[in-house]
Amino acid sequence: MSDSWVNSAERIGSDLLLDLAGPGSRRAVLIRALRDAVREGRLAPGTRLPPYRSLAADLGLARNTVADAYAELVAEGWLTARQGSGTRVAPRTAPLTPVRVPKKAPEGPATPAxxxxxxxxDAGSFPRAAWLAASRRALNAAPNDAFGPGDPQGRIELRRALTDYLARSRGVRTTPGRIVICSGFAHALRLLFAGGVLRGPLAVESYGLGFHRSILEAAAVRTVPLALDGDGARVDELAGLPGVRSVLLTPAHQFPTGGPLHPERRSAVADWARGRGGLVLEDDYDGEFRYDREPVGAVQGLDPDRVLYLGSVSKSLSPALRLGWMVLPEHLVGPALRAKGEREAWASVPDQLTLADLIDSGHYDRHVRRxxxxxxxxxxxxxxxxxxxxxxxxxxxxxxxxxxxxxxxxxxxxxxxxxxxxxxxxxxxxxxxxxxxxxxxxxxxxxxxxxxxxxxxxxxxxxxxxxxxxxx
Missing domain, CATH: 3.90.1150.10 (Aspartate Aminotransferase, domain 1)
Known part of the structure; x- marks a missing residue:
């Protein structure tokens, strides 16, 4: 016999797959299938089984076969049968088959304290009340088209809010038309390189996230490391890399070693990009959080046509929001949108509208300052x-x-x-x-x-x- 479904909602409460294949009589096969369903948790303690007549009809078995199987399982303690209560899975105080984990030599605590x-x-500091209030305002004010297929460039409300915010807080020079919303920095890398907007080889800093290098490797992009010193990346090494026309930097706070890119090197890398017809990818992953002096402005402000500015709310709000942005040279907006596709498939439109309201209302600035x-x-x-x-x-x-x-x-x-x-x-x-x-x-x-x-x-x-x- 093959697998069979018992699927009467009024009898058992949910679909149940019973494996009626294997050797033995029909009674033996049914007993084994019901035991397995109980042992594996598909029939929980207290679950009421269908009357034997109904189960026999569902499975195409003789009534006596099912009645005998029930009686055997009651005798073994798998089931209980009481007048007026029907046949139920017997209660248990412990799992029937405890999980056994192979022993091995300990290497330290499994989960760090x-x-x-x-x-x-800090996940506990997410501004829940402000986000909820912004969400209400944004949804109440949203036009009907906000709930249709999303624009791959991102909602205009958020792109306008970001244009003003990035200009005053990070010195970014842009317009809403040059911003493309994405789900974060990693998504931006995938769009730009796996999507064919940019090609390698790509110069990178000698220290950085291996996860980002893996994304580039998956897109067949060769990365060439630049040395670091107390003034940041040694961008002077770019002149000796004739095949390289793009460089990825963390100028505000080199990741992970720390420290901003020296002002002379900021100007030098912008000059290199202009002279070679190349591009600078600026990862501004935590530019809002500078403590001992005023924040360092974005390199993008030196040359918006040669610097791609990439940011997100992963550090300022939460990585769970999956909201980021690319500020692109005008000639790359079209290719980036083609790489993204005809409809927004990544960044939730309600979240975009909420973030726009949070920025416009000033609550985002207050949260960042706090x-x-x-x-x-x-x-x-x-x-x-x-x-x-x-x-x-x-x-x-x-x-x-x-x-x-x-x-x-x-x-x-x-x-x-x-x-x-x-x-x-x-x-x-x-x-x-x-x-x-x-x-x-x-x-x-x-x-x-x-x-x-x-x-x-x-x-x-x-x-x-x-x-x-x-x-x-």
Whole structure:
């Protein structure tokens, strides 16, 4: 017999697949199928089974066959039968088949007690009330066409709001017509390179996110690393790369080592792009969060026709929103839209309208200012803890952003990452972000995110971090 469905809603409450294949009599096969359904949780304790006459009709079996199967399973304890209550799956106080996990040598806590990975904002500080109010206003004011097929360029309301916001906060020079909404920086990379808007090879910084390199590799784009020093990427090396016409940079706060691109290098890379007919891709991943002086404006402002500005709300609001933007030279808008497709398939239109309202109403600015103060306080706690308990460890890249790099003695990074795991910390070593083809000298360090742990646990997390650091 083949698999059969029992699907009478008034009898069993939901569809149930019984496997009636296999050797044995019909009674034996039915008993085995019902046992399996109970054991695997498809028939939960207390579930009422159909009367044996009904089940026999559904399965094409003799009534006595089903009645005998029920009686056998009642006798074995799989089912219960009471007058007026029908036949039900017997209650259980524990799973019938406990999951057995193979034993292996422990490598530290499976789930970190304290998450100090980079790139994570404080999820608990998402402005829920302001977002909800903005959503109500935006939906009430939205025209009917907002609820039809989405425009791949993004809602005009958001593109107008971003035009004003990016101009005053980041020095970006654009118009709504040069902005294309996407779902974040990674999506932008896929559209630009996998979508055929741009081609490799692409110069990148020697330290960056491996995830981004993987996206480029999947699009068959060869990446060429540029060395870094205290002034940021060595953009002078671009002149010696004749086949390279594009470069990806994090000028406001080099990821992950920290520090802005020196003003002379900002001008130099814009000049290089003009002279070679090339392009600069500017990843402004956390440009809003600068603590010790005024924010560094976008390189895009130096030459809007040669610099693609890429941003998102992943750090300022939440990565769960999946909202980002590309500010493009005018000649790339058409190709980017063709790569994206005829309809918006990524960025929710209601979310676009809500973000536009949040920006226009001033609530977005207020939220960013509040989070800037909060993250600066976290940064200061980290610096103070290191000064007290590990003064031999130097934090760098702390003038901005949501993470710091702790410089370590040579040869100690791997052991320190393991020690941190044993202290219940989740964090990354600096080597995890190094380009595999980088030739600049490697530096040992930890990349420590300080934004996401809750207040009640942050002091304990810092204490555990200091315990994991190598002695001075």
């Amino acid at each position: 304290h998450d100090l990975h980079q790139g994570k904002p 989070m800037r103060q909060r993250y600066r306080g976290r940064r200061d706690q980290l610096v103070a803890a290191l000064a007290t308990h590990a003064p031999h460890v130097t934090p760098t890249g702390i003038a901005a952003g949501l993470h710091a790099v702790l410089r370590l003695p040579p040869g100690t990074e791997q052991s320190t990452v393991k020690a941190a795991a044993w202290q219940g910390l989740g964090l990354d070593g600096l080597a995890d972000f190094r380009h595999p083809a980088a030739t600049m000298p490697a530096t040992d360090g930890l990349v420590v995110g300080y934004a996401s742990p809750p207040d009640r646990a942050f002091t304990e997390a810092l204490a555990a971090l200091c315990r994991a650091l190598p002695p001075g």
